[in-house]
Amino acid sequence: MIDPGGxxxxxxxxxxxxxxxxxxxxxxxxxxxxxxxxxxVVTGPAAVIGGLAGQxxxxxxxxxxxxAIVLAGLLAERFLARRVASxxxxxxxxxxxxxxxxxxxxxxxxxxxRMQFIDVTAGPLERALGLATLRMHTAAAASDARIPGLExxxxxxxxxxxxxxxxxxxxxL
Amino acid sequence: xxxxxxxxPLPDRPESDRLPSDRPLPAAPSLARDAGWHRLHxxxxxxxxxxxxxxxxxxxxxxxxxxxxxxxxLVADLVVIxxxxxGGFVSWLVTRWQLxxxxxxxxxxxxxxxxxxxxxxxxxxxxxxQTGLARLLGLAELQLRIAGGDSARGGxxxxxxxxxAEQLRRQLLALxxxxxxxxxxxxxxxxxxAEAVPDPAGxxxxxxxxxxxxxxxxxxxxxxxxxxxxxxxxxxxxxxVQFSGSAGVxxxxxxxxxxxxxxxxxxxxxxxxxxxxxxxxxxRLRSGLVxxxxxxxxPGRIQAVRLVEPLIWRAFGWCRLEVDVADARxxxxxxxxxxxxxxxxxxxxxxxxxxxxxxxxxxxxxxxQPAPARARWKAPLSYHFLSWNADDRYVVxxxxxxxxxxxxxxxxKVQSIRWxxxxxxxxxxxxxxxxxxxxxxxSAKIEDRDSTEALQILAALPDLARAARSxxx
Numbered sequence: 001m002i003d004p005g006g007x008x009x010x011x012x013x014x015x016x017x018x019x020x021x022x023x024x025x026x027x028x029x030x031x032x033x034x035x036x037x038x039x040x041v042v043t044g045p046a047a048v049i050g051g052l053a054g055q056x057x058x059x060x061x062x063x064x065x066x067x068a069i070v071l072a073g074l075l076a077e078r079f080l081a082r083r084v085a086s087x088x089x090x091x092x093x094x095x096x097x098x099x100x101x102x103x104x105x106x107x108x109x110x111x112x113x114r115m116q117f118i119d120v121t122a123g124p125l126e127r128a129l130g131l132a133t134l135r136m137h138t139a140a141a142a143s144d145a146r147i148p149g150l151e152x153x154x155x156x157x158x159x160x161x162x163x164x165x166x167x168x169x170x171x172x173l
Numbered sequence: 174x175x176x177x178x179x180x181x182p183l184p185d186r187p188e189s190d191r192l193p194s195d196r197p198l199p200a201a202p203s204l205a206r207d208a209g210w211h212r213l214h215x216x217x218x219x220x221x222x223x224x225x226x227x228x229x230x231x232x233x234x235x236x237x238x239x240x241x242x243x244x245x246x247l248v249a250d251l252v253v254i255x256x257x258x259x260g261g262f263v264s265w266l267v268t269r270w271q272l273x274x275x276x277x278x279x280x281x282x283x284x285x286x287x288x289x290x291x292x293x294x295x296x297x298x299x300x301x302x303q304t305g306l307a308r309l310l311g312l313a314e315l316q317l318r319i320a321g322g323d324s325a326r327g328g329x330x331x332x333x334x335x336x337x338a339e340q341l342r343r344q345l346l347a348l349x350x351x352x353x354x355x356x357x358x359x360x361x362x363x364x365x366x367a368e369a370v371p372d373p374a375g376x377x378x379x380x381x382x383x384x385x386x387x388x389x390x391x392x393x394x395x396x397x398x399x400x401x402x403x404x405x406x407x408x409x410x411x412x413x414v415q416f417s418g419s420a421g422v423x424x425x426x427x428x429x430x431x432x433x434x435x436x437x438x439x440x441x442x443x444x445x446x447x448x449x450x451x452x453x454x455x456x457r458l459r460s461g462l463v464x465x466x467x468x469x470x471x472p473g474r475i476q477a478v479r480l481v482e483p484l485i486w487r488a489f490g491w492c493r494l495e496v497d498v499a500d501a502r503x504x505x506x507x508x509x510x511x512x513x514x515x516x517x518x519x520x521x522x523x524x525x526x527x528x529x530x531x532x533x534x535x536x537x538x539x540x541x542q543p544a545p546a547r548a549r550w551k552a553p554l555s556y557h558f559l560s561w562n563a564d565d566r567y568v569v570x571x572x573x574x575x576x577x578x579x580x581x582x583x584x585x586k587v588q589s590i591r592w593x594x595x596x597x598x599x600x601x602x603x604x605x606x607x608x609x610x611x612x613x614x615x616s617a618k619i620e621d622r623d624s625t626e627a628l629q630i631l632a633a634l635p636d637l638a639r640a641a642r643s644x645x646x
Contacts, residue, residue: 095635105599107592109635113642114588139499139611140588171585171642 022097024088030129031149032084036077037125043073089147094169096136096162098145110145113169114138118162120155127152134158210269217332218261220307220314270330272341275348277317279328291328293349295319297474297498298455299342301467303335308465313338317345318498339467346454346469379457382529383449385519389491390447393520394440396485403433444519451532458517468515473645474498476586476610477617478533479514480526480579487577494518494526496533499611514615530581537581538562540571547601548621561619566641568608568634570617580617584634584641586610592631594624606630 047069054062082102090097099107115136122132132155136145150158268281277291300316307313313335317328333341394400410426445462458468477497486492495514517533518526530537544552544559552559554574561570563584571579587608594604604627606619619630 094639103596105592105594107631108589109591109631110589111635111639138588138609140609140616142591142607142609142616143589144591145589 022090022092024090024099027084027087027147027149028131028151028154030131030151031087032081034125034129034131034149035080035084039073039076039080043069043076047073084149087148091161096145098147106144108144110136110138110143111169111171112162112165113171114143115162115166118159118166120152120159122152132156136162210271212269213265213330214312214332214334215265216310216312218258218265220304220310220312220332222257222261272344272348277328277345279330289328291317291319293345296345296349296471298468298470299345300469301335301338301342303461303465305463307332308463311335315341342467342469343454346471349471350454379450379452381448382451382456382532383447383518383521383525385444385447385460385521387445390444390520391441393486393491394437394444396489397440397483399433399436399440403437406430406433444516447516447519449517449529456517456533458515460519470496470498475533475583477583477615478530478537478581479615480530480581482577482579484575486520490523491520492518492523492526493520494529497610497615534567534581534583536564537567538564538569540569540579544621545603545623548603551597551601551603551621556621559620561622563634563637565637568617568619570608570619572618572620580615582608582610582617584638585645587634587638590631590634590638591616592627594627598624604628606634608634 047066050069051062051066054065056062079102083100086100086102086105088099094113095109095111097107097109099105116139117137118134119137120132120134126132126149130152131149132152133146133148134150134155135147137143138145147155147158263283264281267283268279270280271278275293277293278288279291280286280288296317296319298318300318302314302316303312304314311334312332314329314331315333315338319328330338330341332338395403406426406429410423410430413422413426442462442464443466444460447458447460450457450459452469455469455471455474458466458470460466475496476499479495479497481493481495482491483493494517496517497514517529521529539562540560541562542560544556548559549556555572557574558571558577561568563569565584567581567583568587569579569581571577588611589609591607591609592604593607598604598621602624603621604624605621606627608617608619610616619627622630
């Protein structure tokens with residue numbers, strides 16, 4: 001069904017490990033916006049507080065601290081784009097593949113029959129953007145199948161589809 | 174499922190419709206009439222409270238000795254003890270259990286009724302545990318191990334008479350082994366003749382597979398990590414005394430020393446006299462010095478087998494063989510002990526481990542494919558043992574230098590497969606494949622393979638696992 005990923009599949013560089021004939025689906029582009037807002041929400045107040053704290057020593061120190069924090073936020077933002085782009089999932093005939101990570105790259109294969117339950121969560125920010133995170137649980141605590149940044153309609157549809165597939169292929173422990 | 178459910182749909186036998194209050198208290202529940210409700214043994218509150226009582230008594234005696242003039246405190250503490258005993262008694266009074274229709278039901282709670290049902294087909298293993306006090310009283314606790322549940326809410330019957338607990342365990346396992354389709358009629362059929370359930374212990378079918386030697390166990394524990402810790406603490410204490418010249422300075426060390434000795438003792442107590450027997454209803458495991466545990470692991474419920482060979486033990490040709498069973502999730506405070514898998518062989522020779530391994534797994538492969546040489550840069554020490562192998566039923570992976578660990582995972586038990594590549598691995602063109610199984614965070618790690626090979630493994634294993642699952646049914 002899948003070509004055991006030969007060297008050709010490795011040559012895809014940034015796109016991470018993946019077999020040639022697996023079509024990766026990606027989270028919504030809004031996920032990047034959500035992550036950016038999260039970074040901004042942390043960086044902004046941190047820069048203000050750091051700057052004010054630095055004023056105690058001298059005005060220059062305050063400005064330097066605030067600038068450093070803003071710079072760190074911008075760096076994090078650069079990194080975010082790659083991290084968000086690394087997410088991908090693929091529904092295959094018998095299992096779901098999820099990949100993620102830039103520094104540490106991960107690629108998980110979860111057979112539908114092994115699913116114990118699925119949950120769809122959405123935090124306040126995700127809700128505001130109409131996004132949701134889907135998570136599949138197996139009996140193994142180490143299993144790691146999370147897809148963030150799905151549009152909430154798509155997340156619900158995927159949840160129902162996975163649940164149906166899981167029911168059809170359910171296997172005992 | 175749970176909730177304040179009354180007697181429920183019971184088989185149409187008149188005595189089963191009675192409420193427990195109508196029944197005379199059966200001191201020895203007759204298991205043959207399994208549609209009826211049973212109570213636990215009347216002494217069980219005492220046993221359940223036993224451990225806390227002991228420490229409470231010690232504290233109380235201490236308080237009484239220290240401030241003899243304050244009699245009021247003593248009275249207050251006695252009130253606490255009496256209240257605890259009354260509480261235990263009430264909890265015993267409202268607890269009852271029933272075995273009917275392939276489901277074990279345990280009802281408890283006075284104000285907040287709690288009714289739990291355990292489908293027997295879901296049982297992973299059954300333990301019969303006897304604390305020291307329970308042994309004196311001839312009682313035992315029956316613990317059902319169910320996958321994924323909370324261990325605090327798991328199925329436990331504490332306490333029954335030992336003979337009853339043993340018989341109930343046999344009965345539960347016999348019922349659980351009945352295929353799901355024919356469950357209902359078979360159960361009633363069996364329930365009328367519970368005595369007819371074969372007793373595997375008395376049959377030639379039960380074969381002794383392993384028995385630990387007490388002398389070797391004590392030496393091995395002293396040579397293990399906890400033994401080394403004890404040695405360090407002892408030497409540190411001795412040096413302190415030598416240099417300071419007075420024995421009084423060791424007072425701060427005492428709690429640490431106590432903890433170390435307690436850890437050694439716990440391990441010795443837990444693993445003393447470990448006996449493994451292959452019986453009809455699964456692998457029987459008995460161990461314990463003061464608190465004894467008898468565990469039955471149903472066939473086909475083993476999620477992983479791990480062979481551990483610490484550096485010092487290897488010099489003696491010793492090893493430890495552990496199994497993982499899908500178990501209740503550990504509570505936070507239990508986690509330290511929960512991480513340790515159940516040892517079938519606390520310490521034994523390689524030949525003994527090989528025999529038992531062949532018994533647990535049918536023709537397990539041996540790790541035979543070493544990692545590529547450049548993995549030495551990433552794992553300079555553990556490179557030595559890194560290797561893996563697979564056939565169409567099992568995957569085996571070996572790792573670790575100081576403490577060599579070899580893990581076998583049956584392919585039909587694999588829950589998910591993960592390919593992971595860290596930055597260092599990426600620069601060396603390596604990757605690791607994890608095979609996750611249900612249980613206490615055990616995963617077979619096929620570490621530091623060539624990344625192309627790792628992708629091939631990742632591509633091939635799901636199909637192999639699916640084939641193994643469909644073969645297993």
